[in-house]
Every structure is written in C-alpha cells, then in structure tokens.
Amino acid sequence: EVQLVESGGGLVKPGGSLRLSCAASGFTFSSYGMNWVRQAPGKGLEWVSSITGSSSYRYYADSVKGRFTISRDNAKNSLYLQMNSLRAEDTAVYYCARGCSSISCYSPWGQGILVIVSS
Amino acid sequence: QSVLTQPPSASGTPGQRVTISCSGSSSNIGSNTVNWYQQLPGTAPKLLIYSNNQRPSGVPDRFSGSKSGTSASLAISGLQSDDEADYYCAAWDDSLNGVVFGGGTKLTVL
Numbered sequence: 001e002v003q004l005v006e007s008g009g010g011l012v013k014p015g016g017s018l019r020l021s022c023a024a025s026g027f028t029f030s031s032y033g034m035n036w037v038r039q040a041p042g043k044g045l046e047w048v049s050s051i052t053g054s055s056s057y058r059y060y061a062d063s064v065k066g067r068f069t070i071s072r073d074n075a076k077n078s079l080y081l082q083m084n085s086l087r088a089e090d091t092a093v094y095y096c097a098r099g100c101s102s103i104s105c106y107s108p109w110g111q112g113i114l115v116i117v118s119s
Numbered sequence: 120q121s122v123l124t125q126p127p128s129a130s131g132t133p134g135q136r137v138t139i140s141c142s143g144s145s146s147n148i149g150s151n152t153v154n155w156y157q158q159l160p161g162t163a164p165k166l167l168i169y170s171n172n173q174r175p176s177g178v179p180d181r182f183s184g185s186k187s188g189t190s191a192s193l194a195i196s197g198l199q200s201d202d203e204a205d206y207y208c209a210a211w212d213d214s215l216n217g218v219v220f221g222g223g224t225k226l227t228v229l
Binding site: 037044045046047050059060061062095100101102103104105106107108109110111112 | 121151152153154156158163164165166169170173175205207209210211215216217218219220221222223
C-alpha cells in the first residue's frame with residue numbers, strides 16, 4: 001500500500017525556520033516526482049513546490065521562491081521541505097503528494113502536517 | 120484571486136447530475152492537462168480525474184471530466200450524499216511556470 005507520512009510541523013515565530021519531512025513507502029520512490037501542496041485554514045489548495053525523481057529539476061511557487069527548498073533522499077525514501085524566513089501567511093496544512101501523469105497530477109496525498117507561524 | 124476560476128458553490132438533490140466549471144486561459148488549461156481533486160470534510164484531497172477526462176482506478180464512473188479550449192468541467196451524475204465535498208481543478212501554467220489551482224467549489228447535496 002502506498003503511504004506518505006509528513007512530520008516536522010509545529011509552531012514557529014515569524015522569521016524562523018522549519019524542516020518538513022515526508023516518509024514514503026509502498027512504491028519505488030526514486031521513480032516518481034514528488035510535491036508539496038499547502039492549504040491555509042479555511043482556504044483552498046496552493047501548490048508549493050515539486051521535484052523530479054532524480055532531483056534534476058525543482059520548481060517553486062513565487063510565494064516561496066528564495067525562502068523554501070525542496071529536496072529528497074532516495075536512499076531513505078524521504079522528501080523534505082526546508083522553510084526559512086517564515087511569515088504568518090505560510091501558516092497552513094502542508095501536504096506531501098506523489099506525482100502522477102503530469103506535474104499538476106498528485107496521487108496519493110499524505111495526511112498533512114500543520115505549520116503555524118505566529119509570535 | 121485564483122488563476123483558475125471555479126464557482127464557490129454548487130448543489131443538487133440525490134440522483135441529480137451536477138456540473139462544476141473551471142475557467143482558465145491559453146497559458147494553463149488551453150495548453151496543459153487538467154486534473155480534479157475531491158476533498159471530503161477534514162481529510163486530505165484525493166485525485167478524482169487526471170489528464171482532463173481519465174478516472175483513476177476506484178473512482179466511480181459517475182464522475183467524468185471534459186475540457187474545451189480554456190475551460191474544463193467536472194460532472195457528477197447520480198448524486199449521492201457522500202459526494203458532499205470541496206472540488207478543485209488544477210493545471211500547469213506556462214506563463215507563471217507553476218501549478219495553479221482553482222479556488223474550489225463546495226458541493227452540497229440537498
């Protein structure tokens with residue numbers, strides 16, 4: 001069974017840093033692009049970042065470019081999101097999702113992890 | 120303001136057919152495939168339709184997708200109470216060089 005489990009969320013002060021992790025199991029991790037999508041409380045979905053299977057290409061939303069870094073460790077079947085210079089507007093549930101037929105195709109999704117940026 | 124425009128709400132009675140629209144532009148829907156997601160209350164999103172009109176295994180054929188020009192639609196036939204959820208469209212945008220989502224449509228089964 002394909003499983004994605006996020007960890008590393010929590011409360012952080014504005015300007016602080018946090019590193020999210022996503023542990024993958026049940027599939028050949030290195031064969032798939034991986035993605036982060038977030039959802040602010042009571043709001044819609046917002047794409048954050050994507051990375052190809054070999055880490056050759058990384059893509060970022062303008063809202064996080066220069067502050068967030070996506071990476072992966074195929075030996076550990078893990079995806080990461082390093083978040084620096086956090087702002088209140090980064091407060092959201094962050095989902096890890098496996099890529100499928102196109103860069104905007106995600107399946108399945110993890111259960112999500114809450115990040116709160118507040119003083 | 121989302122790049123892809125969806126109606127904020129839709130509704131129908133059990134058994135009815137409802138359609139949710141997703142309007143974009145030549146840089147997103149007009150030149151890239153559209154995917155649809157269903158998010159049941161309190162849960163993570165789930166892929167419902169990929170590549171404009173393909174259903175992943177396990178998704179009932181009551182759900183169908185279509186695309187024409189710069190717009191896409193999700194149709195749900197034989198509406199059931201379990202279909203109450205938020206629905207989102209998504210596509211790559213060549214101008215923004217990123218993925219864009221619609222603002223979401225909250226479907227209510229009356």
